[in-house]
Amino acid sequence: MIADHYPALQIVIPLLCAPVCMLVRYRDWSWAVALFGSWASLAISWELLLQVQGAGVISYEMGNWAPPFGIEYRIDPINAFVLLIVSAIGAVVIPYARESVKREFGVNRVYFFYTSYLLCLAGLLGVTITGDAFNLFVFLEISSLSSYVLIALGRDRRALVASYQYLVMGTIGATFIVIAIGLLYAETGTLNMADLAKILAEQPTSRTIGAAFGFMVVGVSLKLALFPLHLWLPNAYSFAPSVVSAFLAATATKVAVYVLLRFLFSIFNVELSFGVMPLDTILLVLSVIAMFAASAVAIYQKNLKRMLAYSSVAQIGYMVLGISFANVSGLMACILHLFNHALMKGGMFLALGCIFYRIASVRLESMAGMGRRMPLTAAAFLIGGLGLIGVPLTVGFISKWYLVEGALARGWWPVAILILLSSLLAVVYVWRIVEVMYMRPVPEDAPEIEEAPPSMLIPTWILIGASVYFAIDTELTVGVAKEAATLLLGGAK
């Protein structure tokens, strides 16, 4: 009985927990509410994934209004998987947040964090689960507005400016998406995604649809920080509180990538996206530049959070590169890397948060001898870094494997070589840190420090451990990714 309403509960639980969090205010209680909200979301999204694998696409009619007029929540293997990623990261981050947030915000302000975190989670899950184009915009704005707040909670005053810049660029992106949805509505008279897909497939491409397509791609690219629209990302990630960087890096851009996939393949069809519009070439060029330019910039960063942020821009390049191949292996690489990068980057940001908790710095020069001062944290960071490079036995290898396969299947072997070359840049920026952490002696005036508290260390290792586990046991991830990629390419029904 209640199982029929999981799609609604997925959104409603975190959304309702948010005001409750605001009302209870008291620090550990608001933490407990957030813990309940995020763990319940995880349980529901796991159930939904199982249901989808068993029974196929789930269509949930919000308030019993039948689609295409009512709002439909539609869950297929693709968004079930993204839901699981988002809620899993959310669930891992919250136990970690307890200590970290207290230290970074001051004990009396923690409920601000938990409230906006829950709203952000509800927004991200909503974007993923909905089958209605306008509803997607509303949820996107819920998640974006709360992430501006989350970033502005950073201690450094530069966090305010970073948040402001993100707000301006994010709003422009969202407004572009609304324009696109408006033009699509003008042409088709519907907002339901499945209905849109059906009508668009029957119509020849008019200028209105072309314009809608352009606005949509640019708007979503702003949200997912595709080069050269990534300018908001490095500042936002480097000045946000540690937990926020980890949570946003692992979820926000991933959901935007999902939106791009959904629109390019499910709503507009492959023929329109890559035949009528030359999007494959554009995405190919931009993502290759992102892989090289952002990795090269990452090499010169002294602030490790900023380095990870630039590396995120490069890694988003890999995902978009997978989309540009428009074949099964390419899309599988994209979806796998969504998951894998969330684990690695989330884990690395959490590890940095552990270091920041102890020494209140994320500068490269203060990392000297960290391999001996905080061995477990440094090891987690190292394994995450190996994953970014794509070393075998880490998840990064799996996604790069399918990416190279996709490039070869498309006959673009120079691109395959570029993928391998760009990994060398990752070797450089990861090695710099390994060198400082493990080869340099502990400075003599450095105070004696302990490992991070277990409540922070365990979540970090859960993500890093998962990033190794899913490299060895690829059955779940590759299976789901394959199903999702085939579905996307087979036309959305």
Place this chain on the structure above:
Amino acid sequence: MHIAVGLYNYWIVVFLMMAGFYIVVAQGNFIKKIVGLNVFQASVFLLYISLGKVAGGTAPIIGEGIQTYSNPLPHVLILTAIVVGVATTALGLALVVRINEAYGSIEEDEIHKQDSES
């Protein structure tokens, strides 16, 4: 002639959109950027409202002698978008207040200068 005059509302939309976008990009003052953002968003509201309007149509009410009525859906959608716009503006202005407290300025150049010095 039809394109120039008959679609005048769309011309206004395009003009406002470009003007707002230009303000956001060209202005260094954080408040002016928010104003630009608002103009930009308002143009989209007008776009949606124009889409829903049927010439000679009334509000969608069942009653004597009412034959044609405008499409209410885009209008309702834009109510939601207005709420989102208000929330964005409020948050943006709140951030500007905090920035002013932290830096003593809301000019982009001045703030970058302070950051690069520190």
